[in-house]
Amino acid sequence: MSSVMARLGDAVVDPTAWTDIMTSICEAAGATGAVLLQSDVRTPDVPRTASTEEMVQLYFAHNWHEQDSRASGVPRAMAGEVITDQDLLTPEQIRSDPMYNEVLYPFGFKWFAGIGFWADSAPWVLTLQRTGKEGHFETRETRLLAQLGPRLTETATLSTVVGRIALSSMTGILDRVRQPAVVLDRAGLVINRNEAADAGFDADIRIRDRRLIVRDRAAQARLDQVVDLIRAAPERAALPIEPILIRRTHKGPVVLRVLPVDGAARNVFLGARAMLVFANLTPRAMPEPGLIAQAFDLTPAEARLVALLAGGLSITDAAERLGIVRDTARNQLKSAFAKTGTHRQPELVNLVLRIA
Structure with missing residues:
Protein backbone atom coordinates (compact mmCIF):
# COMPACT_ATOMS: atom_id res chain seq x y z
CA MET A 1 0.00 0.00 0.00
CA GLN A 147 -3.76 4.84 6.43
CA LEU A 148 -5.02 6.06 3.05
CA GLY A 149 -7.40 8.62 4.55
CA PRO A 150 -4.88 11.33 5.53
CA ARG A 151 -2.96 10.93 2.28
CA LEU A 152 -6.15 11.19 0.24
CA THR A 153 -7.09 14.37 2.13
CA GLU A 154 -3.66 15.84 1.48
CA THR A 155 -3.79 14.98 -2.23
CA ALA A 156 -7.38 16.12 -2.79
CA THR A 157 -6.93 19.43 -0.95
CA LEU A 158 -3.71 20.22 -2.78
CA SER A 159 -5.35 19.25 -6.07
CA THR A 160 -8.19 21.69 -5.36
CA VAL A 161 -5.73 24.52 -4.64
CA VAL A 162 -3.69 23.80 -7.77
CA GLY A 163 -6.89 23.66 -9.83
CA ARG A 164 -8.03 27.05 -8.57
CA ILE A 165 -4.65 28.55 -9.42
CA ALA A 166 -4.85 27.05 -12.92
CA LEU A 167 -8.35 28.46 -13.44
CA SER A 168 -7.32 31.92 -12.26
CA SER A 169 -4.36 31.79 -14.60
CA MET A 170 -6.56 30.85 -17.55
CA THR A 171 -9.12 33.62 -17.00
CA GLY A 172 -6.38 36.06 -16.01
CA ILE A 173 -4.57 35.61 -19.30
CA LEU A 174 -7.82 36.35 -21.13
CA ASP A 175 -8.26 39.42 -18.94
CA ARG A 176 -5.01 40.84 -20.24
CA VAL A 177 -6.38 40.85 -23.78
CA ARG A 178 -9.76 42.18 -22.57
CA GLN A 179 -11.51 38.87 -23.30
CA PRO A 180 -14.46 38.24 -20.91
CA ALA A 181 -14.69 34.67 -19.59
CA VAL A 182 -16.44 32.67 -16.87
CA VAL A 183 -15.95 29.06 -15.73
CA LEU A 184 -18.78 26.67 -14.84
CA ASP A 185 -18.58 23.68 -12.52
CA ARG A 186 -20.32 20.31 -12.89
CA ALA A 187 -23.56 21.82 -11.53
CA GLY A 188 -23.51 24.61 -14.09
CA LEU A 189 -22.60 27.20 -11.46
CA VAL A 190 -20.04 29.97 -11.98
CA ILE A 191 -16.87 29.25 -9.98
CA ASN A 192 -14.54 31.75 -11.65
CA ARG A 193 -14.84 34.89 -13.77
CA ASN A 194 -12.47 37.62 -14.82
CA GLU A 195 -12.70 41.41 -14.55
CA ALA A 196 -13.44 41.78 -18.25
CA ALA A 197 -16.61 39.73 -17.78
CA ASP A 198 -17.70 41.72 -14.73
CA ALA A 199 -17.19 44.95 -16.67
CA GLY A 200 -19.54 43.80 -19.43
CA PHE A 201 -22.41 42.30 -17.44
CA ASP A 202 -25.66 44.26 -17.28
CA ALA A 203 -29.42 43.61 -17.27
CA ASP A 204 -29.12 41.60 -20.50
CA ILE A 205 -26.33 39.30 -19.32
CA ARG A 206 -25.58 38.84 -15.63
CA ILE A 207 -24.71 36.39 -12.89
CA ARG A 208 -27.38 35.75 -10.25
CA ASP A 209 -26.94 33.21 -7.44
CA ARG A 210 -23.84 31.91 -9.25
CA ARG A 211 -25.87 31.21 -12.40
CA LEU A 212 -25.33 32.91 -15.75
CA ILE A 213 -28.63 34.51 -16.79
CA VAL A 214 -29.43 36.14 -20.14
CA ARG A 215 -32.53 38.11 -21.09
CA ASP A 216 -32.64 36.70 -24.64
CA ARG A 217 -35.02 33.72 -24.22
CA ALA A 218 -33.70 31.76 -27.20
CA ALA A 219 -30.14 32.18 -25.98
CA GLN A 220 -31.16 31.22 -22.42
CA ALA A 221 -32.72 28.02 -23.74
CA ARG A 222 -29.45 27.18 -25.52
CA LEU A 223 -27.48 27.99 -22.38
CA ASP A 224 -29.79 25.76 -20.30
CA GLN A 225 -29.08 22.90 -22.72
CA VAL A 226 -25.35 23.38 -22.19
CA VAL A 227 -25.79 23.32 -18.40
CA ASP A 228 -27.96 20.18 -18.61
CA LEU A 229 -25.26 18.47 -20.67
CA ILE A 230 -22.54 19.46 -18.21
CA ARG A 231 -24.62 18.07 -15.33
CA ALA A 232 -25.52 14.76 -16.95
CA ALA A 233 -22.67 13.87 -19.28
CA PRO A 234 -19.62 11.80 -18.32
CA GLU A 235 -16.55 13.79 -17.38
CA ARG A 236 -14.84 13.45 -20.76
CA ALA A 237 -17.93 13.97 -22.93
CA ALA A 238 -17.49 16.50 -25.74
CA LEU A 239 -19.09 19.90 -25.17
CA PRO A 240 -21.18 21.61 -27.86
CA ILE A 241 -19.02 23.64 -30.22
CA GLU A 242 -21.76 25.75 -31.82
CA PRO A 243 -21.56 29.34 -30.54
CA ILE A 244 -24.58 30.90 -28.83
CA LEU A 245 -25.78 34.28 -30.14
CA ILE A 246 -27.14 36.52 -27.37
CA ARG A 247 -29.18 39.51 -28.48
CA ARG A 248 -29.21 42.57 -26.24
CA THR A 249 -31.78 45.33 -25.85
CA HIS A 250 -29.70 48.44 -26.50
CA LYS A 251 -26.32 47.03 -27.51
CA GLY A 252 -24.93 44.82 -30.21
CA PRO A 253 -25.26 41.02 -30.00
CA VAL A 254 -22.78 38.92 -28.03
CA VAL A 255 -21.32 35.62 -29.22
CA LEU A 256 -20.72 33.04 -26.47
CA ARG A 257 -18.43 30.08 -27.08
CA VAL A 258 -18.18 27.00 -24.87
CA LEU A 259 -14.66 25.66 -24.40
CA PRO A 260 -13.45 22.62 -22.44
CA VAL A 261 -11.40 22.94 -19.26
CA ASP A 262 -8.28 20.77 -19.30
CA GLY A 263 -5.20 20.04 -17.26
CA ALA A 264 -4.95 20.59 -13.51
CA ALA A 265 -8.05 22.80 -13.56
CA ARG A 266 -10.18 19.83 -14.55
CA ASN A 267 -9.81 17.91 -11.32
CA VAL A 268 -12.80 16.14 -9.87
CA PHE A 269 -12.66 17.97 -6.55
CA LEU A 270 -12.83 21.45 -8.04
CA GLY A 271 -15.42 20.35 -10.56
CA ALA A 272 -14.59 22.84 -13.35
CA ARG A 273 -16.17 21.65 -16.57
CA ALA A 274 -16.47 24.48 -19.12
CA MET A 275 -15.16 27.94 -19.89
CA LEU A 276 -17.56 30.39 -21.51
CA VAL A 277 -15.85 33.08 -23.60
CA PHE A 278 -17.76 36.16 -24.75
CA ALA A 279 -17.13 38.13 -27.93
CA ASN A 280 -18.36 41.76 -28.15
CA LEU A 281 -19.53 41.82 -24.51
CA THR A 282 -17.56 45.01 -23.84
CA PRO A 283 -16.86 47.96 -26.18
CA ARG A 284 -13.73 47.73 -28.25
CA ALA A 285 -10.76 49.54 -26.78
CA MET A 286 -9.62 52.49 -28.86
CA PRO A 287 -6.20 51.97 -30.47
CA GLU A 288 -3.42 54.28 -29.35
CA PRO A 289 -3.32 57.30 -31.76
CA GLY A 290 0.47 57.54 -31.52
CA LEU A 291 0.85 53.93 -32.64
CA ILE A 292 -1.57 54.48 -35.54
CA ALA A 293 0.30 57.57 -36.67
CA GLN A 294 3.62 55.73 -36.58
CA ALA A 295 2.30 52.64 -38.38
CA PHE A 296 0.61 54.44 -41.27
CA ASP A 297 2.48 57.76 -41.42
CA LEU A 298 -0.62 59.75 -40.41
CA THR A 299 -0.62 63.21 -38.90
CA PRO A 300 -1.50 63.41 -35.18
CA ALA A 301 -4.92 64.86 -36.08
CA GLU A 302 -5.63 62.09 -38.61
CA ALA A 303 -4.52 59.44 -36.13
CA ARG A 304 -6.80 60.79 -33.39
CA LEU A 305 -9.78 60.68 -35.74
CA VAL A 306 -9.00 57.16 -36.94
CA ALA A 307 -8.58 55.97 -33.36
CA LEU A 308 -12.08 57.20 -32.47
CA LEU A 309 -13.56 55.57 -35.57
CA ALA A 310 -11.84 52.31 -34.69
CA GLY A 311 -13.30 52.65 -31.19
CA GLY A 312 -16.82 52.52 -32.66
CA LEU A 313 -17.76 56.19 -33.07
CA SER A 314 -19.37 57.56 -36.21
CA ILE A 315 -17.55 60.29 -38.10
CA THR A 316 -20.09 62.86 -36.82
CA ASP A 317 -19.57 61.80 -33.18
CA ALA A 318 -15.81 61.65 -33.65
CA ALA A 319 -15.77 65.20 -35.09
CA GLU A 320 -17.79 66.43 -32.12
CA ARG A 321 -15.46 64.65 -29.68
CA LEU A 322 -12.43 66.29 -31.35
CA GLY A 323 -14.07 69.73 -31.54
CA ILE A 324 -13.83 69.99 -35.33
CA VAL A 325 -16.46 70.41 -38.03
CA ARG A 326 -17.64 67.36 -39.96
CA ASP A 327 -16.07 68.53 -43.26
CA THR A 328 -12.65 68.74 -41.60
CA ALA A 329 -13.10 65.23 -40.26
CA ARG A 330 -14.11 63.97 -43.72
CA ASN A 331 -10.98 65.54 -45.28
CA GLN A 332 -8.79 63.91 -42.62
CA LEU A 333 -10.51 60.60 -43.31
CA LYS A 334 -9.87 60.89 -47.04
CA SER A 335 -6.20 61.56 -46.33
CA ALA A 336 -6.10 58.47 -44.07
CA PHE A 337 -7.66 56.39 -46.86
CA ALA A 338 -4.93 57.48 -49.28
CA LYS A 339 -2.08 56.82 -46.85
CA THR A 340 -3.37 53.36 -45.81
CA GLY A 341 -4.48 52.20 -49.26
CA THR A 342 -8.07 51.73 -48.07
CA HIS A 343 -11.30 53.05 -49.61
CA ARG A 344 -14.06 52.60 -47.03
CA GLN A 345 -14.34 53.28 -43.33
CA PRO A 346 -14.92 49.61 -42.29
CA GLU A 347 -11.85 48.61 -44.30
CA LEU A 348 -9.75 51.25 -42.56
CA VAL A 349 -11.05 50.26 -39.12
CA ASN A 350 -10.30 46.58 -39.70
CA LEU A 351 -6.78 47.44 -40.79
CA VAL A 352 -6.14 49.61 -37.75
CA LEU A 353 -7.55 47.08 -35.30
CA ARG A 354 -4.95 44.57 -36.36
CA ILE A 355 -2.29 46.60 -34.58
CA ALA A 356 -4.43 47.58 -31.59
Whole structure:
Protein backbone atom coordinates (compact mmCIF):
# COMPACT_ATOMS: atom_id res chain seq x y z
CA MET A 1 0.00 0.00 0.00
CA SER A 2 2.93 2.36 0.61
CA SER A 3 3.89 2.26 -3.08
CA VAL A 4 0.33 3.23 -4.02
CA MET A 5 0.31 6.15 -1.59
CA ALA A 6 3.54 7.39 -3.15
CA ARG A 7 1.72 7.72 -6.49
CA LEU A 8 -1.06 9.93 -5.16
CA GLY A 9 0.97 13.04 -5.88
CA ASP A 10 0.64 12.33 -9.61
CA ALA A 11 -3.08 13.11 -9.42
CA VAL A 12 -2.44 16.65 -8.16
CA VAL A 13 -1.29 17.89 -11.56
CA ASP A 14 -2.84 15.17 -13.73
CA PRO A 15 -6.49 14.44 -12.81
CA THR A 16 -6.61 11.57 -15.32
CA ALA A 17 -4.18 9.63 -13.12
CA TRP A 18 -6.94 8.80 -10.61
CA THR A 19 -8.21 5.80 -12.56
CA ASP A 20 -4.79 4.12 -12.66
CA ILE A 21 -4.14 4.95 -9.01
CA MET A 22 -7.47 3.46 -7.94
CA THR A 23 -6.75 0.35 -9.98
CA SER A 24 -3.48 -0.03 -8.08
CA ILE A 25 -5.32 0.46 -4.77
CA CYS A 26 -7.72 -2.32 -5.77
CA GLU A 27 -4.83 -4.65 -6.53
CA ALA A 28 -3.20 -3.90 -3.18
CA ALA A 29 -6.49 -4.27 -1.27
CA GLY A 30 -7.74 -7.39 -3.04
CA ALA A 31 -10.73 -5.57 -4.56
CA THR A 32 -12.20 -5.63 -8.04
CA GLY A 33 -13.37 -2.03 -8.42
CA ALA A 34 -13.25 1.47 -6.94
CA VAL A 35 -15.29 4.66 -7.19
CA LEU A 36 -14.71 8.18 -5.81
CA LEU A 37 -17.94 9.69 -4.47
CA GLN A 38 -18.58 13.14 -3.06
CA SER A 39 -20.61 12.58 0.08
CA ASP A 40 -22.82 15.67 -0.09
CA VAL A 41 -23.14 16.15 -3.87
CA ARG A 42 -23.48 13.00 -5.96
CA THR A 43 -22.76 13.33 -9.69
CA PRO A 44 -22.10 10.69 -12.37
CA ASP A 45 -18.85 12.21 -13.63
CA VAL A 46 -16.70 10.75 -10.85
CA PRO A 47 -13.46 8.81 -11.34
CA ARG A 48 -13.91 5.02 -11.26
CA THR A 49 -12.13 1.94 -12.44
CA ALA A 50 -13.23 0.36 -15.71
CA SER A 51 -14.56 -2.64 -13.80
CA THR A 52 -17.30 -0.51 -12.22
CA GLU A 53 -18.33 1.49 -15.30
CA GLU A 54 -21.64 -0.25 -16.01
CA MET A 55 -22.55 -0.42 -12.35
CA VAL A 56 -21.90 3.30 -11.82
CA GLN A 57 -23.98 4.21 -14.87
CA LEU A 58 -26.91 2.20 -13.52
CA TYR A 59 -26.36 3.58 -10.01
CA PHE A 60 -26.81 7.19 -11.15
CA ALA A 61 -29.28 6.61 -14.00
CA HIS A 62 -31.83 5.14 -11.58
CA ASN A 63 -31.02 7.56 -8.73
CA TRP A 64 -29.72 4.87 -6.40
CA HIS A 65 -27.28 7.48 -5.11
CA GLU A 66 -30.26 9.13 -3.42
CA GLN A 67 -31.27 5.96 -1.57
CA ASP A 68 -28.03 4.10 -0.92
CA SER A 69 -28.35 2.55 2.54
CA ARG A 70 -24.59 2.67 2.96
CA ALA A 71 -24.69 6.49 3.03
CA SER A 72 -25.62 6.28 6.72
CA GLY A 73 -21.97 5.45 7.41
CA VAL A 74 -20.57 8.66 5.90
CA PRO A 75 -20.27 10.53 9.25
CA ARG A 76 -18.22 7.65 10.64
CA ALA A 77 -16.06 7.57 7.52
CA MET A 78 -15.39 11.32 7.78
CA ALA A 79 -14.37 10.79 11.39
CA GLY A 80 -11.57 8.50 10.24
CA GLU A 81 -13.22 5.08 10.38
CA VAL A 82 -13.13 2.75 7.38
CA ILE A 83 -16.76 1.63 7.02
CA THR A 84 -17.92 -1.74 5.62
CA ASP A 85 -21.22 -3.44 4.89
CA GLN A 86 -21.21 -5.41 8.13
CA ASP A 87 -20.64 -2.18 10.10
CA LEU A 88 -23.84 -0.67 8.71
CA LEU A 89 -26.28 -3.50 7.91
CA THR A 90 -27.24 -6.90 9.25
CA PRO A 91 -26.84 -9.96 6.99
CA GLU A 92 -30.62 -10.04 6.49
CA GLN A 93 -30.71 -6.35 5.55
CA ILE A 94 -27.94 -6.90 3.02
CA ARG A 95 -29.75 -9.89 1.45
CA SER A 96 -33.02 -7.97 1.09
CA ASP A 97 -31.69 -4.51 0.23
CA PRO A 98 -32.96 -3.45 -3.26
CA MET A 99 -29.77 -1.57 -4.12
CA TYR A 100 -27.62 -4.61 -3.45
CA ASN A 101 -29.96 -6.83 -5.47
CA GLU A 102 -30.48 -4.50 -8.43
CA VAL A 103 -27.14 -2.68 -8.69
CA LEU A 104 -24.33 -4.65 -7.02
CA TYR A 105 -25.19 -8.34 -7.39
CA PRO A 106 -25.92 -8.24 -11.17
CA PHE A 107 -22.33 -7.09 -11.75
CA GLY A 108 -20.79 -9.57 -9.33
CA PHE A 109 -20.16 -7.08 -6.51
CA LYS A 110 -21.14 -7.83 -2.92
CA TRP A 111 -18.83 -6.27 -0.34
CA PHE A 112 -17.53 -2.72 0.06
CA ALA A 113 -15.22 -0.58 2.18
CA GLY A 114 -15.44 3.21 2.35
CA ILE A 115 -12.49 5.48 3.19
CA GLY A 116 -13.48 9.06 4.04
CA PHE A 117 -11.31 12.07 3.21
CA TRP A 118 -11.61 15.82 2.62
CA ALA A 119 -10.99 17.90 -0.47
CA ASP A 120 -10.63 21.30 1.16
CA SER A 121 -14.01 21.48 2.97
CA ALA A 122 -15.86 18.94 0.80
CA PRO A 123 -16.38 15.38 2.13
CA TRP A 124 -15.47 12.50 -0.18
CA VAL A 125 -15.36 8.72 0.13
CA LEU A 126 -13.19 6.26 -1.79
CA THR A 127 -15.30 3.11 -2.09
CA LEU A 128 -13.69 -0.25 -2.81
CA GLN A 129 -15.86 -3.08 -4.17
CA ARG A 130 -15.23 -6.79 -3.78
CA THR A 131 -16.98 -9.74 -5.36
CA GLY A 132 -18.56 -12.54 -3.35
CA LYS A 133 -15.53 -14.75 -3.99
CA GLU A 134 -13.13 -12.10 -2.69
CA GLY A 135 -15.04 -11.91 0.58
CA HIS A 136 -15.77 -9.08 2.97
CA PHE A 137 -13.16 -6.71 4.37
CA GLU A 138 -11.76 -7.88 7.68
CA THR A 139 -10.67 -5.69 10.59
CA ARG A 140 -6.96 -6.08 9.91
CA GLU A 141 -7.55 -4.96 6.31
CA THR A 142 -9.59 -1.91 7.26
CA ARG A 143 -6.81 -0.84 9.64
CA LEU A 144 -4.39 -0.82 6.73
CA LEU A 145 -6.86 1.03 4.50
CA ALA A 146 -7.30 3.69 7.20
CA GLN A 147 -3.76 4.84 6.43
CA LEU A 148 -5.02 6.06 3.05
CA GLY A 149 -7.40 8.62 4.55
CA PRO A 150 -4.88 11.33 5.53
CA ARG A 151 -2.96 10.93 2.28
CA LEU A 152 -6.15 11.19 0.24
CA THR A 153 -7.09 14.37 2.13
CA GLU A 154 -3.66 15.84 1.48
CA THR A 155 -3.79 14.98 -2.23
CA ALA A 156 -7.38 16.12 -2.79
CA THR A 157 -6.93 19.43 -0.95
CA LEU A 158 -3.71 20.22 -2.78
CA SER A 159 -5.35 19.25 -6.07
CA THR A 160 -8.19 21.69 -5.36
CA VAL A 161 -5.73 24.52 -4.64
CA VAL A 162 -3.69 23.80 -7.77
CA GLY A 163 -6.89 23.66 -9.83
CA ARG A 164 -8.03 27.05 -8.57
CA ILE A 165 -4.65 28.55 -9.42
CA ALA A 166 -4.85 27.05 -12.92
CA LEU A 167 -8.35 28.46 -13.44
CA SER A 168 -7.32 31.92 -12.26
CA SER A 169 -4.36 31.79 -14.60
CA MET A 170 -6.56 30.85 -17.55
CA THR A 171 -9.12 33.62 -17.00
CA GLY A 172 -6.38 36.06 -16.01
CA ILE A 173 -4.57 35.61 -19.30
CA LEU A 174 -7.82 36.35 -21.13
CA ASP A 175 -8.26 39.42 -18.94
CA ARG A 176 -5.01 40.84 -20.24
CA VAL A 177 -6.38 40.85 -23.78
CA ARG A 178 -9.76 42.18 -22.57
CA GLN A 179 -11.51 38.87 -23.30
CA PRO A 180 -14.46 38.24 -20.91
CA ALA A 181 -14.69 34.67 -19.59
CA VAL A 182 -16.44 32.67 -16.87
CA VAL A 183 -15.95 29.06 -15.73
CA LEU A 184 -18.78 26.67 -14.84
CA ASP A 185 -18.58 23.68 -12.52
CA ARG A 186 -20.32 20.31 -12.89
CA ALA A 187 -23.56 21.82 -11.53
CA GLY A 188 -23.51 24.61 -14.09
CA LEU A 189 -22.60 27.20 -11.46
CA VAL A 190 -20.04 29.97 -11.98
CA ILE A 191 -16.87 29.25 -9.98
CA ASN A 192 -14.54 31.75 -11.65
CA ARG A 193 -14.84 34.89 -13.77
CA ASN A 194 -12.47 37.62 -14.82
CA GLU A 195 -12.70 41.41 -14.55
CA ALA A 196 -13.44 41.78 -18.25
CA ALA A 197 -16.61 39.73 -17.78
CA ASP A 198 -17.70 41.72 -14.73
CA ALA A 199 -17.19 44.95 -16.67
CA GLY A 200 -19.54 43.80 -19.43
CA PHE A 201 -22.41 42.30 -17.44
CA ASP A 202 -25.66 44.26 -17.28
CA ALA A 203 -29.42 43.61 -17.27
CA ASP A 204 -29.12 41.60 -20.50
CA ILE A 205 -26.33 39.30 -19.32
CA ARG A 206 -25.58 38.84 -15.63
CA ILE A 207 -24.71 36.39 -12.89
CA ARG A 208 -27.38 35.75 -10.25
CA ASP A 209 -26.94 33.21 -7.44
CA ARG A 210 -23.84 31.91 -9.25
CA ARG A 211 -25.87 31.21 -12.40
CA LEU A 212 -25.33 32.91 -15.75
CA ILE A 213 -28.63 34.51 -16.79
CA VAL A 214 -29.43 36.14 -20.14
CA ARG A 215 -32.53 38.11 -21.09
CA ASP A 216 -32.64 36.70 -24.64
CA ARG A 217 -35.02 33.72 -24.22
CA ALA A 218 -33.70 31.76 -27.20
CA ALA A 219 -30.14 32.18 -25.98
CA GLN A 220 -31.16 31.22 -22.42
CA ALA A 221 -32.72 28.02 -23.74
CA ARG A 222 -29.45 27.18 -25.52
CA LEU A 223 -27.48 27.99 -22.38
CA ASP A 224 -29.79 25.76 -20.30
CA GLN A 225 -29.08 22.90 -22.72
CA VAL A 226 -25.35 23.38 -22.19
CA VAL A 227 -25.79 23.32 -18.40
CA ASP A 228 -27.96 20.18 -18.61
CA LEU A 229 -25.26 18.47 -20.67
CA ILE A 230 -22.54 19.46 -18.21
CA ARG A 231 -24.62 18.07 -15.33
CA ALA A 232 -25.52 14.76 -16.95
CA ALA A 233 -22.67 13.87 -19.28
CA PRO A 234 -19.62 11.80 -18.32
CA GLU A 235 -16.55 13.79 -17.38
CA ARG A 236 -14.84 13.45 -20.76
CA ALA A 237 -17.93 13.97 -22.93
CA ALA A 238 -17.49 16.50 -25.74
CA LEU A 239 -19.09 19.90 -25.17
CA PRO A 240 -21.18 21.61 -27.86
CA ILE A 241 -19.02 23.64 -30.22
CA GLU A 242 -21.76 25.75 -31.82
CA PRO A 243 -21.56 29.34 -30.54
CA ILE A 244 -24.58 30.90 -28.83
CA LEU A 245 -25.78 34.28 -30.14
CA ILE A 246 -27.14 36.52 -27.37
CA ARG A 247 -29.18 39.51 -28.48
CA ARG A 248 -29.21 42.57 -26.24
CA THR A 249 -31.78 45.33 -25.85
CA HIS A 250 -29.70 48.44 -26.50
CA LYS A 251 -26.32 47.03 -27.51
CA GLY A 252 -24.93 44.82 -30.21
CA PRO A 253 -25.26 41.02 -30.00
CA VAL A 254 -22.78 38.92 -28.03
CA VAL A 255 -21.32 35.62 -29.22
CA LEU A 256 -20.72 33.04 -26.47
CA ARG A 257 -18.43 30.08 -27.08
CA VAL A 258 -18.18 27.00 -24.87
CA LEU A 259 -14.66 25.66 -24.40
CA PRO A 260 -13.45 22.62 -22.44
CA VAL A 261 -11.40 22.94 -19.26
CA ASP A 262 -8.28 20.77 -19.30
CA GLY A 263 -5.20 20.04 -17.26
CA ALA A 264 -4.95 20.59 -13.51
CA ALA A 265 -8.05 22.80 -13.56
CA ARG A 266 -10.18 19.83 -14.55
CA ASN A 267 -9.81 17.91 -11.32
CA VAL A 268 -12.80 16.14 -9.87
CA PHE A 269 -12.66 17.97 -6.55
CA LEU A 270 -12.83 21.45 -8.04
CA GLY A 271 -15.42 20.35 -10.56
CA ALA A 272 -14.59 22.84 -13.35
CA ARG A 273 -16.17 21.65 -16.57
CA ALA A 274 -16.47 24.48 -19.12
CA MET A 275 -15.16 27.94 -19.89
CA LEU A 276 -17.56 30.39 -21.51
CA VAL A 277 -15.85 33.08 -23.60
CA PHE A 278 -17.76 36.16 -24.75
CA ALA A 279 -17.13 38.13 -27.93
CA ASN A 280 -18.36 41.76 -28.15
CA LEU A 281 -19.53 41.82 -24.51
CA THR A 282 -17.56 45.01 -23.84
CA PRO A 283 -16.86 47.96 -26.18
CA ARG A 284 -13.73 47.73 -28.25
CA ALA A 285 -10.76 49.54 -26.78
CA MET A 286 -9.62 52.49 -28.86
CA PRO A 287 -6.20 51.97 -30.47
CA GLU A 288 -3.42 54.28 -29.35
CA PRO A 289 -3.32 57.30 -31.76
CA GLY A 290 0.47 57.54 -31.52
CA LEU A 291 0.85 53.93 -32.64
CA ILE A 292 -1.57 54.48 -35.54
CA ALA A 293 0.30 57.57 -36.67
CA GLN A 294 3.62 55.73 -36.58
CA ALA A 295 2.30 52.64 -38.38
CA PHE A 296 0.61 54.44 -41.27
CA ASP A 297 2.48 57.76 -41.42
CA LEU A 298 -0.62 59.75 -40.41
CA THR A 299 -0.62 63.21 -38.90
CA PRO A 300 -1.50 63.41 -35.18
CA ALA A 301 -4.92 64.86 -36.08
CA GLU A 302 -5.63 62.09 -38.61
CA ALA A 303 -4.52 59.44 -36.13
CA ARG A 304 -6.80 60.79 -33.39
CA LEU A 305 -9.78 60.68 -35.74
CA VAL A 306 -9.00 57.16 -36.94
CA ALA A 307 -8.58 55.97 -33.36
CA LEU A 308 -12.08 57.20 -32.47
CA LEU A 309 -13.56 55.57 -35.57
CA ALA A 310 -11.84 52.31 -34.69
CA GLY A 311 -13.30 52.65 -31.19
CA GLY A 312 -16.82 52.52 -32.66
CA LEU A 313 -17.76 56.19 -33.07
CA SER A 314 -19.37 57.56 -36.21
CA ILE A 315 -17.55 60.29 -38.10
CA THR A 316 -20.09 62.86 -36.82
CA ASP A 317 -19.57 61.80 -33.18
CA ALA A 318 -15.81 61.65 -33.65
CA ALA A 319 -15.77 65.20 -35.09
CA GLU A 320 -17.79 66.43 -32.12
CA ARG A 321 -15.46 64.65 -29.68
CA LEU A 322 -12.43 66.29 -31.35
CA GLY A 323 -14.07 69.73 -31.54
CA ILE A 324 -13.83 69.99 -35.33
CA VAL A 325 -16.46 70.41 -38.03
CA ARG A 326 -17.64 67.36 -39.96
CA ASP A 327 -16.07 68.53 -43.26
CA THR A 328 -12.65 68.74 -41.60
CA ALA A 329 -13.10 65.23 -40.26
CA ARG A 330 -14.11 63.97 -43.72
CA ASN A 331 -10.98 65.54 -45.28
CA GLN A 332 -8.79 63.91 -42.62
CA LEU A 333 -10.51 60.60 -43.31
CA LYS A 334 -9.87 60.89 -47.04
CA SER A 335 -6.20 61.56 -46.33
CA ALA A 336 -6.10 58.47 -44.07
CA PHE A 337 -7.66 56.39 -46.86
CA ALA A 338 -4.93 57.48 -49.28
CA LYS A 339 -2.08 56.82 -46.85
CA THR A 340 -3.37 53.36 -45.81
CA GLY A 341 -4.48 52.20 -49.26
CA THR A 342 -8.07 51.73 -48.07
CA HIS A 343 -11.30 53.05 -49.61
CA ARG A 344 -14.06 52.60 -47.03
CA GLN A 345 -14.34 53.28 -43.33
CA PRO A 346 -14.92 49.61 -42.29
CA GLU A 347 -11.85 48.61 -44.30
CA LEU A 348 -9.75 51.25 -42.56
CA VAL A 349 -11.05 50.26 -39.12
CA ASN A 350 -10.30 46.58 -39.70
CA LEU A 351 -6.78 47.44 -40.79
CA VAL A 352 -6.14 49.61 -37.75
CA LEU A 353 -7.55 47.08 -35.30
CA ARG A 354 -4.95 44.57 -36.36
CA ILE A 355 -2.29 46.60 -34.58
CA ALA A 356 -4.43 47.58 -31.59
